[in-house]
Amino acid sequence: MGVLAVEANRMHEVLGRILTNAEEAMPNGGKFMIRVEDAGERVRFSFSDNGPGIPEDIRDRLFETFVTSGKEDGTGLGLAVVKKIVDEHGGSIEAESPEEGGACFKISLPKRLDS
Numbered sequence: 119m120g121v122l123a124v125e126a127n128r129m130h131e132v133l134g135r136i137l138t139n140a141e142e143a144m145p146n147g148g149k150f151m152i153r154v155e156d157a158g159e160r161v162r163f164s165f166s167d168n169g170p171g172i173p174e175d176i177r178d179r180l181f182e183t184f185v186t187s188g189k190e191d192g193t194g195l196g197l198a199v200v201k202k203i204v205d206e207h208g209g210s211i212e213a214e215s216p217e218e219g220g221a222c223f224k225i226s227l228p229k230r231l232d233s
Contacts, residue, residue, distance in 0.1 A: 120229030122161045128203045135196040136165045136223055143169035143221065159229055166222040172215035180213050 140150045144167060153164040172180060181201040197213075200223075204211045209227040216222070 120159065122227060123230045124207055124227065128206070132200050132203050132225070133165075135200050139196060140165070140167040140169060140221070143167060157226070160226045161229060163225040163227075164222060165225075166220060168220045171219045172213060172221050174215075177213070177215065181211070 137150065140148075144150075149168045151164075151166050153166075155162040155164075181197050183195060183198040201211055204225055204227070207227055209225055211223060211225045214222045214224070
């Protein structure tokens with residue numbers, strides 16, 4: 119058994135940036151789902167929406183700075199910041215965009231073992 123120990127304000131920023139991206143991708147509404155799974159020594163989070171998905175031309179660069187698509191005011195920093203925070207917590211992040219549409223961000227964070 120372990121405990122997920124994170125900096126609350128930093129994880130709030132991760133969730134806020136992912137949620138903001140989903141809202142911007144679905145201006146007329148849609149579904150945003152969060153799943154949490156206990157995976158032994160890690161906790162896995164899955165954030166998914168039913169928007170149009172991630173454009174193929176930026177999928178490989180999605181977590182790089184200044185990468186954005188379809189936003190008038192986007193700076194392309196949001197997901198780069200998310201990745202930096204997840205990395206600082208010893209975690210990993212990946213993004214998927216299924217053929218049927220939508221986007222899914224999967225974050226895996228390590229637990230701290232109980233003392």
